[in-house]
Amino acid sequence: MRNSIIKKITEYSRNDKSIFLITGDAGYGILDEYKKNFPDRFLNLGVAEQNMISFSAGLALTGYKVFIYNIIPFLLYRCYEQVRNDICYQKLPVTLIGIGSGVTYAPQGVTHYSIEDIALARTLPNLVVLSPADPVEAEKCAEFALECEAPVYIRIAKSGEPIIHKDKIEDISKPQVIRGGDAVAVLFHGSIGGEIMTVLDDVKNTAKIISIPMIQPIDFDYLLGILKGIHTLITVEEHFIEGGLGSIISDWIVRECLPFELKKLGIKNEFIHAIKDNNGMRSFYGISSESIKEAIKESLTSR
Amino acid sequence: MTVSTNMRNTEKELISIAKEARKLIIEVAHRSKSAHVGSSLSCVDLLVALYFDELTINEKDWLNRDIFVLSKAHAAMALYAVLTVKGIIDKETFLNYLQNDGTLPAHLDRFSAKGIEVSAGSLGHGFNMALGMAYGYKIKQDNRRVCALIGDGESEEGSIWEGALFASKLGIDNFTAILDYNNLQGYGKPNEICSYEPVIDKWKAFGWEPYRINGHNFVEINNAFKEPNNGKPKIIIAETVKGKGVSFMENELKWHYFIVTDELREKAMQDLSRNINAE
Numbered sequence: 001m002r003n004s005i006i007k008k009i010t011e012y013s014r015n016d017k018s019i020f021l022i023t024g025d026a027g028y029g030i031l032d033e034y035k036k037n038f039p040d041r042f043l044n045l046g047v048a049e050q051n052m053i054s055f056s057a058g059l060a061l062t063g064y065k066v067f068i069y070n071i072i073p074f075l076l077y078r079c080y081e082q083v084r085n086d087i088c089y090q091k092l093p094v095t096l097i098g099i100g101s102g103v104t105y106a107p108q109g110v111t112h113y114s115i116e117d118i119a120l121a122r123t124l125p126n127l128v129v130l131s132p133a134d135p136v137e138a139e140k141c142a143e144f145a146l147e148c149e150a151p152v153y154i155r156i157a158k159s160g161e162p163i164i165h166k167d168k169i170e171d172i173s174k175p176q177v178i179r180g181g182d183a184v185a186v187l188f189h190g191s192i193g194g195e196i197m198t199v200l201d202d203v204k205n206t207a208k209i210i211s212i213p214m215i216q217p218i219d220f221d222y223l224l225g226i227l228k229g230i231h232t233l234i235t236v237e238e239h240f241i242e243g244g245l246g247s248i249i250s251d252w253i254v255r256e257c258l259p260f261e262l263k264k265l266g267i268k269n270e271f272i273h274a275i276k277d278n279n280g281m282r283s284f285y286g287i288s289s290e291s292i293k294e295a296i297k298e299s300l301t302s303r
Numbered sequence: 304m305t306v307s308t309n310m311r312n313t314e315k316e317l318i319s320i321a322k323e324a325r326k327l328i329i330e331v332a333h334r335s336k337s338a339h340v341g342s343s344l345s346c347v348d349l350l351v352a353l354y355f356d357e358l359t360i361n362e363k364d365w366l367n368r369d370i371f372v373l374s375k376a377h378a379a380m381a382l383y384a385v386l387t388v389k390g391i392i393d394k395e396t397f398l399n400y401l402q403n404d405g406t407l408p409a410h411l412d413r414f415s416a417k418g419i420e421v422s423a424g425s426l427g428h429g430f431n432m433a434l435g436m437a438y439g440y441k442i443k444q445d446n447r448r449v450c451a452l453i454g455d456g457e458s459e460e461g462s463i464w465e466g467a468l469f470a471s472k473l474g475i476d477n478f479t480a481i482l483d484y485n486n487l488q489g490y491g492k493p494n495e496i497c498s499y500e501p502v503i504d505k506w507k508a509f510g511w512e513p514y515r516i517n518g519h520n521f522v523e524i525n526n527a528f529k530e531p532n533n534g535k536p537k538i539i540i541a542e543t544v545k546g547k548g549v550s551f552m553e554n555e556l557k558w559h560y561f562i563v564t565d566e567l568r569e570k571a572m573q574d575l576s577r578n579i580n581a582e
Contacts, residue, residue, distance in 0.1 A: 040442060043473075051431045051465035058435020061421065062443065081425060082462075086432055090413060090422050 001138035001156040001191070002030055002099055008142035009067055010034050013041065019146070020059055024052045024070040026099070031069065049074050053082035060092040067145070071105075072098035072114035072155065080120060087151045088124045095145040095152040101131065101190050102238025103267070103281040104157040110272050114155070118189075119243025121153050122216055129216035130172075131155040133193030136165040137213045140172035144214075157191035164193050164211065173214045175223045181208035182229050184299045188236040189215055189245055192287055196236060199293040207234075207296045215245060220252055232261040232299040236292055238282070241266035263295055310525050311356050317521045320388055321351045325548045326575050327384040327397065333568040335401035337409060341546035341558030343381035345485035345518075346452055349541055350385040352524040353450060353481075360418075362391065369447050370436055372420050374429030375454030375483060376411040382419070383407055391418040427460025429453075430480065434466050434536075437478035452481045456488030459497055464509070470536040471510025479528065480511075480538040483518065485545040487556050506538050518543035549574050 010033065013019045020041045021034055035042045041064075045052040049070070056066045068075065075098045076083060087094045098114065105112045121129045128150055132138040138156060145152040164178055175187070179200060185208040188196055193211055200209070208230060212218065227233070233253075235246035246264030253260055267285040274284055282288040312320070324347050332340045350371075354360060358369035373382045380400065387397040392407075396416060399405030406415050410424025420436075423429040433451035440447055453463065470478065482502070486492055493499035506513040512532045516523040518541025527539045545559070546552025549571045563571065 045469060048465035048469065050427065050462035051434075051469060054428050054431030054462065055435035055438070055466070055469070057421075058432035058437075059439045060435075061432065062436050062439030062445075064439055082428065082431075085422065085425055086428055 001132055001135050001161055002097075002159055004135040004139040005097060005142040005154065005156065006030060006034060008139055008146065010037065012146045013038050016065070017041075018063060018065045020064040020066045022052060022056055022066060022068045024049055024068070024074055026070050049079040050082050053079045054086045056094050057082075057086035057090060057092050060087075060094050061090075065146075066094045067097060068094065069097045069099070071100045071112065072117050073112060076114070076117055076120060076153070084124055088126045091126045092151060093149050095148075095154065097154050097156070099156055099158055101155045101157050102192070103272070103278055104191070106278050106281045107275040113272065115238070115240050115267050115272075116243060117155060118215060118237070118239050118245065119247075122243070122248070124151075126151055127216065128152045128214065129155070130213055131189035131215055132213050133188070133190060133211045134161050134164040136163055136169060137172065137176070137211065140169045141213060144172050155190060161191050162194050162197065164197055174219050175226065176211040176213060177226055178209040178211055181205050183303070184208070184232045184234060184296055185210055185227055185230045186234045186236060186292065186296065187212055187245065187249060189213065190238055192236055192238045192282070195282060195287065195289040196292055198289040199296070202293050203296045206300055212245060215248065218248065220256075224258075227260070230260070231303060232263065234263045234265060234292070234295050234299060236265045236287055238287060239266055240269045242269050261299070263299060265291060265295060309529065310521070314521045317348075317351055317355060320355055321348050322548070322575055324351060324381070324384040324388050326572060327387060328380045329549070329563060329568060329571045329575070331380060331383070331398060331400045333563040333565070334398065336562040337380060337401055338560045338562065339377045339380065339409070340561065340563060341487070341552050341555065342375065342454070342485070343378040343384075344547045344549065344552065345543040345545045346375070346378050346483040347381050347385070347547065348519045348521065349452060349481055349483060349524065349543070350381055352521055354385050354389050356521070356525060357528050358448065358450065360389070367447060370420050370433070370449040372423070372429045372433035372436070372449070372451040373411060374423060374433065374451045375426065375457050376423035376429060377409070378454075378483075379407070379409060379411050382411070383416075386416070386418045392416050426454065426457040427462035430457075431462055431466040434470050434475055434478060437475045438473055441475060441477050446477070448477050448479070450479045450481060452483055454488070455482060455484045455486060455493045455499070458482065458499075458502070459493070467506065467509040467511065474534060475536045476532050476534050478536045479532075480536065482538060482540045483543055484540055485543045487545045487554065487559065489559055491556070503540055506540070511535055512537045513540055514538070515540040515542070517541070519547060
């Protein structure tokens, strides 16, 4: 996904001289071409995250449209207050491109996981939060950010995610129906979509699969429209169970008194000490294709 | 004392403008029961020097103005007062500082009034934003200047030193930082709390062009701005007095917090008027 995003930014940068790319010492092999093509609009601001964000806000105040590339904890956690005060409070056109969503980097250790980033990003007014599921969505998210005057956070895994979308995406701001189904709906965001796609044959047409690339704000009217006839919602995310998409949907159901049953699949809210790779972690925390398949089947039989 | 010949306003005029600004600060501090009176008074002369002598900030050519960022934004009253004397903020807006349904908050909100370049309040943010602005203008070959005022307590923030490390490397020579060294932070003196000194050596080691001056002497301030920066970002370490201009507030830590009561307002105003007559 990161390649499709950087490619899009590069493409726009040829005509739009206001685009500026900043990294916090990440992007070896990924940003080389951008750096070569636009040396005057590229900076490595090193391992100094607070300065990186505030400095970017300053650049934006002079008319630049700034993209910042870094690993999520060093883009959103270490410098949360800078993102809050300098970018979001001031409503500046700065896009944060965060890599290593969820436990992408397992088993690097909890310092490098981003399992609470949606929870944090949700606290920031003015911030558009995007979590693309595949390179097709990622490209659209980059386009959205390039056209957007507001602060944007794009959460991606890294590279090599399978393509989920067969068709062109019309509007990235809306929930995306990946496949139809008539009883249960699986709502997800991000690269966990890869797990969901492998269970499609097993659950036939019973589960409607919906990717939600724009997590903040969510077009709830549109979402409700595509949930006609659905009795159970299953949220799946590579993120803490509490605080992410599952919580957003749960709040919505309560707020609007909606008649949906809700199952939330996600990573238990705890510090992870287990040593497992990305797949191992997904199995361990019940967000692998097997767990998703089971959750769907359970929802079908319990009715 | 070196005499500067290229001041836009005479030293006497600047002193009188600063007195007016100080009176405005006392007035709104009294009305609003605001804290940070001492922190505001220490940097008044520096702000007056910036707005009435050094920087080009005119309503007529607003889009091309020089940029001033108040990074130690708890001294917002000082900035509001100087902008009011300058005619950029109107008096009524100013007098409604901190009042219910007024528009000016205790810390800066760039959407609140004209002339507030950045939103700030949490320390160690404005300085870095100002560096980003200076860099942005520099690479656009826009020759305007950017200045930021930081506090001595604020200089304990890691972000200040992150910015310091990068600014010199990036050759941000259209930037001047001014350190309001009033030697009293929230709960003590910087050098008693950490290894603050030698502060000039620290900035020099980070690749900056530092100058140390008396931050209440307009000629010295003017000269420091005129000094060459040798292709580096410049920092003016301005020794100041917390609470400057009001005798009972000067060098008193409590005036980081204390409020101006009716009685103290009268005393402070008398003090400021007396000082004017003395000059």
